[in-house]
Amino acid sequence: MSLDGPKSGVIGWPIAHSRSPLIHRFWLQTYGLPGAYDAIAVSPETAETFFTTFRSSGLVGANVTVPHKIAAASACDDLSGTAEALGAVNTLWLEGDRLLGDNTDVHGFLANLDEKAPGWEDAEGDALVIGAGGAARAVVYGLISRGLQVVIANRTKERADQLADAYPDARSADYSALAGDLGSYGLVVNTTSLGMAGKGQVPIDLAGAADATVVADIVYVPLETGLLRQARQRGLRTVDGLGMLLHQAAPGFERWFGRRPEITDRLRAAVLADL
Numbered sequence: 683m684s685l686d687g688p689k690s691g692v693i694g695w696p697i698a699h700s701r702s703p704l705i706h707r708f709w710l711q712t713y714g715l716p717g718a719y720d721a722i723a724v725s726p727e728t729a730e731t732f733f734t735t736f737r738s739s740g741l742v743g744a745n746v747t748v749p750h751k752i753a754a755a756s757a758c759d760d761l762s763g764t765a766e767a768l769g770a771v772n773t774l775w776l777e778g779d780r781l782l783g784d785n786t787d788v789h790g791f792l793a794n795l796d797e798k799a800p801g802w803e804d805a806e807g808d809a810l811v812i813g814a815g816g817a818a819r820a821v822v823y824g825l826i827s828r829g830l831q832v833v834i835a836n837r838t839k840e841r842a843d844q845l846a847d848a849y850p851d852a853r854s855a856d857y858s859a860l861a862g863d864l865g866s867y868g869l870v871v872n873t874t875s876l877g878m879a880g881k882g883q884v885p886i887d888l889a890g891a892a893d894a895t896v897v898a899d900i901v902y903v904p905l906e907t908g909l910l911r912q913a914r915q916r917g918l919r920t921v922d923g924l925g926m927l928l929h930q931a932a933p934g935f936e937r938w939f940g941r942r943p944e945i946t947d948r949l950r951a952a953v954l955a956d957l
């Protein structure tokens with residue numbers, strides 16, 4: 683890695699545990715490209731100034747993570763259709779002195795499903811999304827863009843209602859229904875932090891799920907959450923969250939460093955070794 687090439691990084695607070703530097707540095711090294719990618723801690727109090735002065739930061743672009751995705755969207759001169767629809771940006775780049783923003787979480791989520799569960803769209807039944815936060819918004823948007831009908835179940839029902847109200851193809855369901863007779867969904871996705879160590883598990887019973895149901899989690903630590911274990915034991919196809927993290931990183935890398943990177947088993951192993 684050379685310091686002479688383009689400089690990028692990931693902006694968040696806290697940021698120390700971000701895996702993005704590992705991923706981008708792995709690619710820089712693999713392809714022998716000049717450039718640098720760092721973790722950049724930006725506090726909520728300084729975020730607005732950081733983004734409005736981004737043009738003089740020396741960075742060609744950046745990833746943006748919690749809690750700055752909305753502030754980053756406000757600071758951009760122009761947004762991709764996806765970023766505009768979500769009101770949230772996770773990938774920034776400069777064109778001249780125009781600051782542009784995209785949201786590649788949607789691409790990351792869909793590309794991971796396409797890779798790990800090919801044909802997932804063909805399973806009969808609607809998609810069930812658990813959660814209604816920022817991650818759920820990207821997932822719901824992506825599923826609807828692929829033509830699916832989406833059911834949203836969230837602990838706080840009003841948030842599920844609100845998210846569902848934004849789309850004719852989405853509706854909400856009671857959170858307590860997850861533990862009952864689930865009905866047949868083609869896809870079940872957890873977008874909450876449930877499943878992470880110490881967070882408890884999604885209160886769902888997959889016993890009655892259809893055999894063709896695909897079960898996905900966006901959590902990747904641990905790689906196999908309680909939800910995915912239950913699905914595997916039930917014989918269902920499962921998709922863990924690591925691929926979403928890797929796929930969402932690729933479009934930014936290509937913009938800043940000029941090469942579309944590959945998501946390889948070596949990269950997966952490098953990230954897994956660091957989890």
Ligand code: ATR
Pocket residue numbers: 812813814815816817818836837838841873874875876881882
């Ligand atoms: P993110 O942007 O990562 O999605 P968020 O906006 O804070 O984060 O949303 C977190 C999601 O996880 C929400 O759907 C939240 O449910 P509430 O809206 O009821 O808060 C869900 N969540 C977090 N902890 C949970 C728990 N212990 N049980 C059920 N849902 C939980």
